Amino acid sequence: MRQTANYHTHTHRCHHAYGCEWEYVERAIAGGLKTLGFSDHTPWPKNDAWPKVRMKMEQLPEYIETIEALRRIYGDRIQLLIGLEVEYLPDQFEALMEQLREDGRVQYLILGQHFHCEEGYPASGKPFKEKERLARWVDNMIEGFHTGKFLYVAHPDVANFKGNPFFYKKQMKRLCRAAKECGLPLEINGQGYRAGFYYPQNRFWKIAGKEGCKVVIGMDAHKPSGICDWKEMDHLMRIAKRYGLEILDELEIKELFA
Ligand SMILES: [Zn+2]
Numbered sequence: 123m124r125q126t127a128n129y130h131t132h133t134h135r136c137h138h139a140y141g142c143e144w145e146y147v148e149r150a151i152a153g154g155l156k157t158l159g160f161s162d163h164t165p166w167p168k169n170d171a172w173p174k175v176r177m178k179m180e181q182l183p184e185y186i187e188t189i190e191a192l193r194r195i196y197g198d199r200i201q202l203l204i205g206l207e208v209e210y211l212p213d214q215f216e217a218l219m220e221q222l223r224e225d226g227r228v229q230y231l232i233l234g235q236h237f238h239c240e241e242g243y244p245a246s247g248k249p250f251k252e253k254e255r256l257a258r259w260v261d262n263m264i265e266g267f268h269t270g271k272f273l274y275v276a277h278p279d280v281a282n283f284k285g286n287p288f289f290y291k292k293q294m295k296r297l298c299r300a301a302k303e304c305g306l307p308l309e310i311n312g313q314g315y316r317a318g319f320y321y322p323q324n325r326f327w328k329i330a331g332k333e334g335c336k337v338v339i340g341m342d343a344h345k346p347s348g349i350c351d352w353k354e355m356d357h358l359m360r361i362a363k364r365y366g367l368e369i370l371d372e373l374e375i376k377e378l379f380a
């Protein structure tokens with residue numbers, strides 16, 4: 123069975139995605155999706171956290187309005203959702219939420235913890251061995267889970283930890299347990315596979331399987347061709363099956379500010 127929903131889609135505003143939004147939408151319709159969620163990298167109120175990979179706060183209304191305009195054109199064929207991929211940055215998270223609450227049009231957030239607050243990128247990218255860094259990253263994620271603001275956890279296996287494997291296992295177990303407790307599905311990420319990155323990491327999914335986590339298959343499209351590449355999606359589904367992970371498709375979108 124093929125999935126009918128994808129909640130992880132970028133736009134050119136993050137400076138590392140390409141194409142027009144309508145091209146993503148048309149590929150999604152052609153591929154039989156019923157729901158396509160845009161979740162570009164969030165802007166931050168201070169415009170200071172890794173500004174090269176995200177839109178500026180001033181661009182947020184235009185991002186939202188572009189998706190709203192597409193809804194008027196394609197709305198009878200596909201459900202288009204307005205989301206953001208957000209790190210959990212404790213010092214700015216509340217301020218961001220305040221802005222989103224005021225605007226009222228962003229419908230969901232996915233947690234993509236590319237780095238933790240004090241130190242650049244421990245995760246996506248360079249390998250690292252420091253135990254403390256991995257533990258802090260997990261702490262940060264778990265704090266994010268407990269805000270109750272996230273729909274799911276994007277690429278939870280993004281930490282490129284090359285240190286002690288027993289420590290890795292212990293920390294990932296902690297992460298998986300907390301996600302399960304908070305009712306958060308974990309995403310097996312398409313972009314990681316597509317780009318030949320070090321994730322999806324089997325060692326992580328084996329732990330997630332043992333902990334009984336639920337998963338979502340996320341395309342994480344940075345180009346229209348990243349939408350509905352079924353060969354790729356089949357590969358991600360095989361990972362889920364290998365480790366006995368239950369795959370979710372359409373998710374319930376609750377009010378972000380109930
Ligand atoms: Zn990401």
Ligand SMILES: [Zn+2]
Binds near residue numbers: 207234
């Ligand atoms: Zn992404």
